[in-house]
Amino acid sequence: MKGIVAVLWLAVKRGLSLNVGGATEGGIHFNAGPENSVTNDVSDDADLKGWIAPESMATIDREAADRQMARSESLEVIDELVNSQRYAAYPMEISAICIRFGLNAQSCARVEAYLGRLAHNRTKQTVKLRGFFSGTITAKANVFAIGVRSMCEAPADSACDIYRRDFCKVVTAASGRALLGDKAALFKFGDTRDAHACYPTFYKTRLMKLRDDNYVLLDLNHDRHWGMVGQVPGADVSWSQKRTQLVWRGASTGRCDAYFNNTRMMLVRKYFHSQDPRIDVGFSEALQHCDAARSYVKPGMSMQTVLAAKYVLVAQGNDKASGLNWALASNSVPFMVEPDIESWLLESSLKAWEHYIPIEPDFSDLGSQVEWAVQNDGEAERIAKAGKDYMQQFKNRKTETDIEAAVLTAYLDRMDVRTSKLSGVVDGHLEKTCLETP
Ligand SMILES: *[C@@H]1O[C@H](CO)[C@@H](O)[C@H](O)[C@H]1NC(C)=O
Ligand SMILES: *[C@@H]1O[C@H](CO)[C@@H](O)[C@H](O)[C@H]1NC(C)=O
Numbered sequence: 360m361k362g363i364v365a366v367l368w369l370a371v372k373r374g375l376s377l378n379v380g381g382a383t384e385g386g387i388h389f390n391a392g393p394e395n396s397v398t399n400d401v402s403d404d405a406d407l408k409g410w411i412a413p414e415s416m417a418t419i420d421r422e423a424a425d426r427q428m429a430r431s432e433s434l435e436v437i438d439e440l441v442n443s444q445r446y447a448a449y450p451m452e453i454s455a456i457c458i459r460f461g462l463n464a465q466s467c468a469r470v471e472a473y474l475g476r477l478a479h480n481r482t483k484q485t486v487k488l489r490g491f492f493s494g495t496i497t498a499k500a501n502v503f504a505i506g507v508r509s510m511c512e513a514p515a516d517s518a519c520d521i522y523r524r525d526f527c528k529v530v531t532a533a534s535g536r537a538l539l540g541d542k543a544a545l546f547k548f549g550d551t552r553d554a555h556a557c558y559p560t561f562y563k564t565r566l567m568k569l570r571d572d573n574y575v576l577l578d579l580n581h582d583r584h585w586g587m588v589g590q591v592p593g594a595d596v597s598w599s600q601k602r603t604q605l606v607w608r609g610a611s612t613g614r615c616d617a618y619f620n621n622t623r624m625m626l627v628r629k630y631f632h633s634q635d636p637r638i639d640v641g642f643s644e645a646l647q648h649c650d651a652a653r654s655y656v657k658p659g660m661s662m663q664t665v666l667a668a669k670y671v672l673v674a675q676g677n678d679k680a681s682g683l684n685w686a687l688a689s690n691s692v693p694f695m696v697e698p699d700i701e702s703w704l705l706e707s708s709l710k711a712w713e714h715y716i717p718i719e720p721d722f723s724d725l726g727s728q729v730e731w732a733v734q735n736d737g738e739a740e741r742i743a744k745a746g747k748d749y750m751q752q753f754k755n756r757k758t759e760t761d762i763e764a765a766v767l768t769a770y771l772d773r774m775d776v777r778t779s780k781l782s783g784v785v786d787g788h789l790e791k792t793c794l795e796t797p
Contacts, residue, residue, distance in 0.1 A: 422589065425756045436460060437768045441542065450483055450773045453765075460761040460768075465752065470765045472705055473576040475569075477559045477773055486558050487779040491543060496523065498549030502560050504776050506543045522548040522563065522579045543776040548579070550678040559774055564679050564702045575770055578703040578763055587662065587685040588750070594662040595689050598669065598740045605670035605694060605729050607640040608660045611652035612676030620720040621696050623674050627655035629722055637729055640672060669739065670694055670716075670732060672725075679706070687714065688750040692743035694728060696720050704753070714746045 436459055444451055453474070457467035471478040492503035496515035505513065511527035526546075545560040556562075556573040565574035578585075609623060617628035623642070630640045641657030662685070665671060671686045673695040679702050686693040687704075693715040698706040711717035716732060716739070718725055732739040753759060 422756065437764050437771070440768050441771045444772050448483075449481060451769070453478055453769055456765050456768050456772075460765045462758070462761055462765060466758055466762055467765075469705060469752075469762055470769065472570070472707070473703075473762075473766045474769055475559070475565070475574050475576075476571050477573070477575060477770065479571075480773065483773055483775060484559070485775040485777070486545070487777060490778055496548070502545055502547045502556065502558075504543055504545050506541065507771070508541075510544075510546070519548045521583070525579050525581050526561070526577065542771045544770060544774065545776060558776075559770065561770070564700050567699050567701050567707050570701065570707055575766065576701070576703060577766060578759065581703075584679075584681055584684055584702065584704070585753075587682075588688045588753075590662060591666070591685050591688045595666045595691075598690050598743060601667055601669040601691060603670075603733060604637050604639055604668040605672055605725070606660065606665055606668045607672035607674060608643040608657065608665065609674060609676065609680075609682065610644050611642050611646045611649040611655075615649035615651060617651070621675060623676060624649070624651065626672075626674055626722050627652070630725060631655045631657075633726075635726055635729070637733070638725065639668075666691055669743075670729060673715075675700070679704075684750070687746040690743055690747065692716055692732065692739050693746060694718055694725070696722075709746075709749065712742065714742065714749050716742060 440451065440456065440459060453471050454467060457470060462470065477484075486504070488504050491509065492505045493513070496503070496505075496510075496513055496519045498516070498518050510523065515523050545558055547556075547560055547562050550564075559573045559575050561577050561579070562574045563576070563579040565572070565576065607626065611623060613624075614622045615624055616622055617624040619625060627640060627642060630638050633640070639657075642652050642655050643657070643659040645652035645656055666689050669691055671682075671689070671691045671693055673680045673683045673686050673693045675696070675698070679698070679700045680695070683693065683695070683698075683706075684704055687709075694717075695715050696718055697711060697720075698709070701707050709715060716728055718728055
């Protein structure tokens with residue numbers, strides 16, 4: 360008992376909030392502490408009540424320490440590269456940056472992909488602003504420009520603090536080195552994207568069709584999307600030990616409209632009462648904004664129970680489905696609608712029938728795809744395994760940090776975001792002048 364109390368206390372101290380029975384946010388929220396309990400970034404992971412165990416806490420601690428060490432090393436390289444390039448006429452080649460971080464071709468391809476359009480531009484780009492963003496950083500601030508170091512000192516609301524913390528770990532490790540600090544960048548935090556971004560900006564996700572646009576991806580809100588991946592080995596069983604069933608549990612995030620394709624509401628309306636015993640879908644909780652969801656709530660499932668099924672449905676909520684990363688990492692096979700949003704996971708590299716079993720946006724073929732998987736068990740197992748193999752590339756902490764650092768280096772090298780009282784300036788709230796919302 361004492362142990363449990365200690366773990367809970369540690370969890371609170373470290374800003375983890377455990378969901379103890381029926382709170383609104385279904386699951387564990389890394390980095391969402393008591394002071395951060397209001398967040399517009401609601402997790403839509405399967406209900407994983409009480410999952411966290413002392414061993415898992417130790418793993419999280421170890422991971423954080425490794426991450427921090429990897430970051431300080433990468434930082435010295437960023438600092439050196441950015442400063443030696445300050446007055447160069449042309450930006451460094453991405454491949455040259457990758458070599459400095461010791462990244463192989465596969466990792467370097469990821470650096471390019473995250474950079475979007477910026478990767479193939481051979482000119483440096485200047486953005487002049489009347490002033491940098493000041494005030495409290497909120498997701499409502501849309502795109503904002505700020506000095507890399509000021510970003511880490513400015514006040515931020517709880518939702519943005521989660522994003523910012525991931526970014527600032529890099530910068531904080533640099534304390535004492537003023538050089539990086541006077542470089543500025545453009546950011547947008549939160550789950551929303553824009554139809555158009557007029558300058559290269561750091562985002563967590565982007566629409567796949569805009570992958571060669573101004574959306575530069577970083578591993579923001581890391582714990583929400585990747586925290587569960589580390590828990591998979593402890594919860595998973597082999598394919599042959601799994602039951603033949605498709606399961607889905609999640610909160611009623613996203614659009615509350617059962618007649619709108621690819622919404623969780625459409626999914627539950629069509630399959631909550633399914634006569635096929637192999638299909639078990641339901642909300643683990645109905646959120647306030649969606650009363651209609653209440654009639655589709657089923658008891659939550661632990662990760663262990665979800666992964667005892669061969670087929671795990673992944674459904675988009677507000678943004679990318681946060682269950683995708685751990686479903687892929689498991690021995691189960693994900694079923695999902697072809698994603699249109701990509702994140703640090705690089706969903707654009709995932710292929711239907713190779714890494715997941717595709718379903719129609721209106722879920723109309725869910726039953727027949729389950730039937731296919733039952734009839735082609737070896738194939739389904741092979742797809743499950745390929746998804747797990749795909750996840751291997753994200754496994755090495757040092758490599759992940761170096762990839763992030765290379766993205767940041769390339770950005771700071773290519774972008775000159777500065778203030779100017781002269782012509783051609785816009786103010787720090789860029790969305791007013793250059794962003795359209797979808
Ligand atoms: C490169 O950046 C400049 C702005 O500095 C822009 O005008 C140009 O369109 C970009 N080129 C490509 C290929 O994106
Ligand atoms: C909804 O999805 C179905 C296929 O799953 C497609 O035929 C239909 O055109 C989609 N409807 C809309 C409005 O996009």
